[in-house]
Amino acid sequence: MSSSSIRFYASWTDAALLEAVALDNRGAFAEVYERYWYRVFALAYRKLKSRETAEELVQELFAALWHKRTEQTIAQLDHYLLAAINHRVLSYIRAYRVRTHYATYCHTVQIETTHETEESLDASDLSAALLRSVELLPEKSKEVFRLSRLEHQSVEEIATHLGVTSKTVEYHLTKSLKLLRLYLREFMVMLAPFLLFIR
Template sequence: MNSAASDTELFRMMSLREDHKAFQEIFNRYWDQLFQIALHKTKSPDLAQDLTQEVFISLWKYRHSIKIKAELSAYLITMVKYGFFKLAAQKEQQFEALNATDNTEPSHNLNGFSIMEFNELYDKIDTITDTLPPRCREIFLMKRNHEMSVEEIAKSFNISPSTVRNHLAKATGTFKEKLTEDIALASLLWILFN
């Protein structure tokens, strides 16, 4: 496999030609980064490993229905954050079921990683992102897609960290405004941006 191939080429080869080597190259490129993000979210190496594996399993399993509009890395990072959100929701459901007073058995039919649901969310995020002013959008994408710190973004634009924080606050405000009617998405917003 040509390790100089772009992410777009690799994803196309993986999805159209069932190319396992292309998938392996994507896995090799992004495993460490995604695992670190998952570890930051879960604070557990075991959960982080499970979450990262689930992302790659879903990537392969749903390769024909995944539509990546921007960067593959951004899509994968968002998948990790979405997976964490779903994991947290499942744990909450399990906790509630254990504490139920009617002695019902906890449901093992918990809502797992749904690529259709994720793609819908990803499309909404992209649509809202496109409405942001240009500089605000650039800063937001650097934070979301590349996991850059406020200081790193400030340095790359040669602006103050407070200006970066203002742009991120504006982006977050825009998302909150657009997602107010959807409580689940509003909850997910916090996880995606932190």
């Protein structure tokens, strides 16, 4: 893009840029990006303290802005972009917490299992118990758990896929983890007589 065209787009209002973007004008979109990317990045970085993650979320936001350019009506561009990046950051943090909680839980179960028997409990037994426990989950919770843990979809992706809110997805993930913790505890209780026998 020539320097003259860059100066030309720089003089446009946000409203004019959005109209041009809706008509597939890449120059106008480049100006939107140049005008706002740092403010959006700075907000994401301030909340996440991770340059790499902040950059990734900013790129996803601007990619979505381009892909949905003909579908959305934006009244005030700066407010829209800052609210949108804030939403993406919060979704990322919530998903990260769920993943971290689940990883910690799995690690804890593994340690407890090792301590409760002189010989390590066969990993296939625990895996089978986990699979059986997943099958006991309510249908909606099971579907959300499957999409999150087996297909590695984000909370936002699952919400879009199932046509529900992110809060509903988080509810089902939390419910699934609580139920699985309960089911696996029952599994360990059932093993107790055997564990006493082999000691």
